[in-house]
Amino acid sequence: MNRPPISTTLSDRVRSLEATPMRAMVDLASDQDTDSINLAFGDPDFDTPAHIVEEAMEAASAGGTHYTDNFGIEALRAAIASEYESAGVPVDPDREIAVTAGAIQGLAFATLAVADPGDEIVVLTPAWPSYFTQAGVANATLLTVPLSPEEDFALDGSRVAAAIGDDTAAVILSSPSNPTGQVFDHEEIETVIDAAAANDAWIIADEVYWRLVYGDEFESVAALTDYDRLIVANSASKTYAMTGWRVGWLVGPPTVIESMAQLHQAFSTCASSVSQHALLAALEGPQEPIREMHTAYRDRRDYVLDRIESIPGIEVPEPQGGFYVFPDVRALGDSSLDVARQLVHEAGVVTAPGVGFGDAGEGHLRISFASDMETLATAFDRIEAFAGDVVDADSDVQS
Ligand SMILES: Cc1ncc(COP(=O)(O)O)c(C=O)c1O
Structure with a gap:
């Protein structure tokens, strides 16, 4: 007797659920087996205060x-x-x-x-x-x-x-x-x-x-x-x-x-x-450890904004809260998915493509700054080098 594939016996509700593009990027990075840096997730790098x-x-x-x-x-x-x-x-x-x-x-x-x-x-x-x-x-x-x-x-x-x-x-x-x-x-x-x-x-x-x-x-x-x-x-x-x-x-x-x-x-x-x-x-309990984390996030936000602002062609609104920046990266590729994929392949940096947050997010990347300064510095060195290569390639095409 021919039985239908087991997946078709799952509810429409479950079958309609899709993995988020964030997850897809992380999977892509782990397939590559590189020393990639994950700036895609919103999980604080701090441990819970003791x-x-x-x-x-x-x-x-x-x-x-x-x-x-x-x-x-x-x-x-x-x-x-x-x-x-x-x-x-x-x-x-x-x-x-x-x-x-x-x-x-x-x-x-x-x-x-x-x-x-x-x-x-x-x-x-x-x-x-x-x-x-x-x-x-x-x-x-x-x-x-x-x-x-x-x-x-x-x-x-x-x-x-x-x-x-x-x-x-x-x-x-x-x-x-x-x-x-x-x-x-x-x-x-x-x-x-x-x-x-x-x-x-x-x-x-x-x-x-x-x-x-x-x-x-x-x-x-x-x-x-x-x-x-x-x-x-x-x-x-x-x-x-x-x-x-x-x-x-x-x-x-x-x-x-x-x-x-x-x-x-x-x-x-x-x-x-x-x-x-x-x-x-x-x-x-004591709120001091929470204040310390807050100060660290503020410093990281300022650092990340400085780094992005020095990359030609990328605009970034200043986040007033949370621990993400959401820059406009249209200058770096055809779509947010394309830029995010290239960043994984070429730079070993995992970010979340803006389209995963709805069509209005297209052209942007969400980059989390819930990582320590050293990690952020390495990640932004790589992002900057990647962006530089894209801009050079574009000017070669135009000249
Ligand atoms: C906007 C927003 N709401 C809710 C949540 C879920 O948080 P929780 O860990 O409390 O379930 C998240 C987690 O990333 C979030 O970004």
Whole structure:
């Protein structure tokens, strides 16, 4: 009997999921077996500060290894609430916070909670690609609104407002943005919220880079509005160098937070208990190691900007937050994928092609500066040499 190939028996949902171009580049580099430098991922090179690890170990030794409440341990929810309270945002730790396995799970849960199949999820591009996949998994319709490279991908509230309508379930606002590093202007955010309110749509604010800003202190969307259909996602990953712990949180109105109990029961029961203790230590413990990491990121950002600015033909907007630069590399090749591939082959540097963040990212590369200075210096020596060769080859063709 002829049986269909096993892959065709998988759900359409799963089969429609594609590997991100970041992953494709890393695979390409590992196929090459060179000493390539990976600047494609958003994983801090720092280890989790020692006091956080120690407190998590102590909590585990003391028996903190069981399932927790679906919403997370009480002390952690109280600590998260006080982060918002100190910014003037009252949050009820019992009814308005759910602890999740990283912001990625929180965002997936938020999407599943507010979007029915066919509803629209509005995403401003360039954007972190998991928003696209999560909308797909929820069988929602993805509506992308391209932001303009001429405006350094700043939020254009009225352009987003024009895309919001009856079918919009939610608008995802990611600020500080991955990949562009933009911190969105408050008035523009308010324009989006007004349009969402006129259509009963949710705002899902992804604020994982909230402590990694290089200008004025970051204000959560929750501090800007009392709109009652707002869900804020955040996590320990970037701020505390805790990507592997998989712990984060959602803040939202009680109705939506209540639904997180059902989603947790379906998918994960709760976030890891040990990681919850670690996040509690991160929030309540000494902040000096966090300040040191922040200073290092700022220095690296400035260094990377200097290096890129000295490469002819490449324009780079200054990121206001996060740990990525998003230069325009059209002068170096036909497409972002082409430039990223060549950088792997010719320079042994892995970057993320802009097209992976939506069509609006085409012509750009996302380069992470979550690596130490020495690594960045070597990587940029190589990038500079590669760019020099491309420019020389172009001038040979023209002469
Ligand atoms: C914009 C954005 N949101 C969410 C996440 C997911 O973070 P977490 O590690 O908390 O799941 C990332 C990770 O890269 C990100 O860049």
